[in-house]
Amino acid sequence: MDELELLKKDWQKNDGRYPKLSYDEIYRMILKRSSSIVKWIFIISLLEFIFWTVISFFLKDNEGMKRFQELDTDMVMIPLAVIGYGILAYFFYLFFRNYKRISATDSAKVLMENILKTRKTVKQYVAFNLIYLVVSVIVVLCVEFKMDQQLISQVNEAATNGEAFKFYATFILIVAGMLILIIGVLLLFYWLIYGILLKRLNKNYKELKRLEA
Amino acid sequence: MSKSLEHSFVELLEKHQNIVHKVCRLYTNNQAAHNDLFQEVTIQLWKAYPKFRGDSKFSTWMYRVALNTAITLYRKSTRRVKTQAFDAVQFKIKAEEYDRTEEQQLKLMYQAIHELNDIEKALVLLYLEDKNYNEISETLGITEVNARVKMNRVKKKLKTILNP
Numbered sequence: 001m002d003e004l005e006l007l008k009k010d011w012q013k014n015d016g017r018y019p020k021l022s023y024d025e026i027y028r029m030i031l032k033r034s035s036s037i038v039k040w041i042f043i044i045s046l047l048e049f050i051f052w053t054v055i056s057f058f059l060k061d062n063e064g065m066k067r068f069q070e071l072d073t074d075m076v077m078i079p080l081a082v083i084g085y086g087i088l089a090y091f092f093y094l095f096f097r098n099y100k101r102i103s104a105t106d107s108a109k110v111l112m113e114n115i116l117k118t119r120k121t122v123k124q125y126v127a128f129n130l131i132y133l134v135v136s137v138i139v140v141l142c143v144e145f146k147m148d149q150q151l152i153s154q155v156n157e158a159a160t161n162g163e164a165f166k167f168y169a170t171f172i173l174i175v176a177g178m179l180i181l182i183i184g185v186l187l188l189f190y191w192l193i194y195g196i197l198l199k200r201l202n203k204n205y206k207e208l209k210r211l212e213a
Numbered sequence: 214m215s216k217s218l219e220h221s222f223v224e225l226l227e228k229h230q231n232i233v234h235k236v237c238r239l240y241t242n243n244q245a246a247h248n249d250l251f252q253e254v255t256i257q258l259w260k261a262y263p264k265f266r267g268d269s270k271f272s273t274w275m276y277r278v279a280l281n282t283a284i285t286l287y288r289k290s291t292r293r294v295k296t297q298a299f300d301a302v303q304f305k306i307k308a309e310e311y312d313r314t315e316e317q318q319l320k321l322m323y324q325a326i327h328e329l330n331d332i333e334k335a336l337v338l339l340y341l342e343d344k345n346y347n348e349i350s351e352t353l354g355i356t357e358v359n360a361r362v363k364m365n366r367v368k369k370k371l372k373t374i375l376n377p
Contacts, residue, residue: 003318003321003322003371003375004322004340004368004371006315006318006319006322007319007322007323007326007341008340008341008343010319011235011341011342012341012343015231018230018231018234018235018238019234020230021227021230022227023223023224023227026223026226026227026230026255027219027223029252029255029256030219030222030223030255030256030259032252032256
């Protein structure tokens with residue numbers, strides 16, 4: 001086919017006409033893998049949310065939870081849940097927005113800014129989860145002490161025996177101990193998952209900064 | 214991944230970047246799409262680089278990864294316009310360098326190639342790159358006989374497109 005041979009000649013003649021990207025330009029492109037790291041941060045935060053939702057679903061049948069649900073706590077628990085889910089939804093939106101921005105940009109400067117933003121968002125997300133956990137536990141305990149008849153009678157019994165302080169102290173120590181343990185496990189989990197992703201993101205950030213210098 | 218690996222990869226890609234440009238040229242219709250595909254191929258090459266053992270030439274490996282990326286994206290893409298005109302400006306073809314008939318013939322050929330399917334485009338690319346059937350079969354992961362048969366079909370198809 002003559003046309004194909006003609007095209008072959010033309011094709012090979014065009015060899016020198018393609019744009020020539022520099023070492024740094026190509027290097028910046030491979031730093032674009034930041035977008036896949038940010039994508040993973042978004043996906044993992046969603047998976048984590050699903051994980052806790054499933055766990056809470058299974059805990060519903062727990063006797064303690066059943067007893068707690070029998071108390072009239074909607075006035076407190078519903079606003080707490082709404083605020084919690086609302087803020088979580090906002091974080092998912094932020095993670096998604098970071099991912100979209102990072103994957104859409106070609107500018108090293110914008111990429112760097114978004115890496116910093118993502119890092120900040122992840123830190124705020126972890127802090128929010130831990131603070132929310134502590135606040136929820138305190139709220140639940142206040143509700144229990146005010147409304148759970150079984151607990152109130154235990155408190156009264158301890159008070160009649162002159163052991164109210166001992167009762168409260170033991171209770172608070174146990175709760176604080178459990179909270180510290182749970183926060184420790186959560187921090188380890190966050191450090192393992194988000195920490196590794198942030199470390200990689202940081203490495204990309206430093207490389208970009210070096211190239212910009 | 215280590216610094217030296219990054220360095221060797223970027224150096225090799227810088228040297229062989231024309232391969233990626235050529236793949237982009239056949240699979241895209243405009244400069245923005247060309248740039249996007251170039252970036253995507255670069256990322257895919259970088260991801261696959263640690264597994265590159267040097268069993269084949271770096272350039273052969275590059276053709277393979279670049280074509281696979283282009284084909285995958287081409288299949289995913291719903292935005293492509295089959296009959297979109299070939300953008301001569303994109304490829305910086307200087308009309309004055311050709312006589313009118315030759316220029317017209319080339320333009321029609323490029324348009325015809327843009328109407329081929331993803332695999333056929335890959336065959337044409339390797340043919341234009343003057344690869345022999347052994348190299349074509351190695352790059353596309355098909356037998357040499359199959360490569361010949363397919364190439365003959367592509368030639369016939371191009372003829373039909375050009376002379377309907």
